Amino acid sequence: MQTSEHICRKAERTGRNMEPGMRSLLSDNSRYVEAFRLFLTNSTEHQCMLQFIETRLPDIVSSIGNGGSAINVLGVGSGSGEMDLKIFSKIQARYPGVPINTEIVEPSPEQLLSYKERVARTPGLADIHFTWHKKTSSEFELKVKEEKSDKKYDLIHMIQMMYYVKDAPATLAFFKSLLAPNGKLLIILVSGNSGWSTLWKKHGSRLPLNDLCLYITAGDIADILSSEGATFQSYELPSDMDITECFIDGDRNGDLLLDFLTETCDFNKNASPELREEIMRDLQSPGCSAAKDGKRIFNNNLSALVVERDEV
Numbered sequence: 001m002q003t004s005e006h007i008c009r010k011a012e013r014t015g016r017n018m019e020p021g022m023r024s025l026l027s028d029n030s031r032y033v034e035a036f037r038l039f040l041t042n043s044t045e046h047q048c049m050l051q052f053i054e055t056r057l058p059d060i061v062s063s064i065g066n067g068g069s070a071i072n073v074l075g076v077g078s079g080s081g082e083m084d085l086k087i088f089s090k091i092q093a094r095y096p097g098v099p100i101n102t103e104i105v106e107p108s109p110e111q112l113l114s115y116k117e118r119v120a121r122t123p124g125l126a127d128i129h130f131t132w133h134k135k136t137s138s139e140f141e142l143k144v145k146e147e148k149s150d151k152k153y154d155l156i157h158m159i160q161m162m163y164y165v166k167d168a169p170a171t172l173a174f175f176k177s178l179l180a181p182n183g184k185l186l187i188i189l190v191s192g193n194s195g196w197s198t199l200w201k202k203h204g205s206r207l208p209l210n211d212l213c214l215y216i217t218a219g220d221i222a223d224i225l226s227s228e229g230a231t232f233q234s235y236e237l238p239s240d241m242d243i244t245e246c247f248i249d250g251d252r253n254g255d256l257l258l259d260f261l262t263e264t265c266d267f268n269k270n271a272s273p274e275l276r277e278e279i280m281r282d283l284q285s286p287g288c289s290a291a292k293d294g295k296r297i298f299n300n301n302l303s304a305l306v307v308e309r310d311e312v
């Protein structure tokens with residue numbers, strides 16, 4: 001079982017042995033966006049989330065709210081809101097005619113703009129009131145504490161964002177404290193049994209680290225929650241990613257996918273031959289991928305954790 005101290009020590013360790021000459025993919029925004037889009041094209045990332053929202057979310061939201069006059073939702077790291085709008089449609093289906101007040105915490109101005117544009121062109125959102133906060137989760141926490149706000153939320157979701165917080169246990173504790181009676185906190189991250197986890201555990205210390213706790217998985221979050229006695233349910237979201245092109249010399253898509261997998265800008269050029277060889281070999285190991293129909297398929301499994309409000 002991992003404690004918060006363990007997780008943070010792990011993060012400290014990962015910063016120290018990075019190879020010289022390598023820098024984070026996030027330091028080159030246009031290359032990052034290109035690699036991320038390719039990742040979405042080559043993977044079933046969004047499809048598996050949509051399937052979860054279609055099949056599991058209706059049950060999960062069936063008990064939120066207090067029969068009150070509105071449902072309060074908080075989205076943290078919502079990006080361009082694609083998943084958020086799917087989530088709203090499930091809440092609206094369960095509580096027809098009940099207004100939804102939603103607050104979005106998202107630090108990227110580009111993402112906020114895309115979210116607003118998406119809202120503007122999507123029909124059926126008249127009963128949803130949006131408040132946008134251009135903030136990181138910790139800036140939002142500070143604001144709530146400064147304002148001594150006691151606002152509570154029926155659903156809080158954090159989809160693929162916990163990699164970017166400095167202190168995962170404190171962030172979890174803060175957002176759990178914002179849950180209304182019957183409220184739920186939904187967290188989606190890569191699964192502890194995904195190829196990502198295998199790759200990060202073995203090579204995280206030699207890859208560029210953008211921030212503390214970057215290499216956290218849903219398994220780590222589940223350990224923190226268990227150690228605190230929190231009540232939560234875990235769902236596995238099977239997902240895969242075609243990485244065949246990574247093994248074709250000089251293939252641009254392969255280079256970009258490799259950058260995305262290693263979080264490194266131009267990994268093929270900048271990694272040492274030893275690290276490159278090890279990673280290329282490990283990417284083909286059963287802990288990371290499998291051969292299927294002549295292709296190399298990476299395990300991109302995600303986990304969804306649904307956390308209940310602590311008893312008070």
Ligand SMILES: C[S@@+](CC[C@H](N)C(=O)[O-])C[C@H]1O[C@@H](n2cnc3c(N)ncnc32)[C@H](O)[C@@H]1O
Nearest residue numbers: 076077078079107108111136137159160161164
């Ligand atoms: C991988 S994207 C996920 C977007 C969206 N939730 C989805 O799954 O489609 C991560 C998002 O978290 C945001 N983010 C990064 N650091 C953050 C932080 N410290 N607090 C809140 N959001 C953050 C990014 O701007 C980005 O929009």
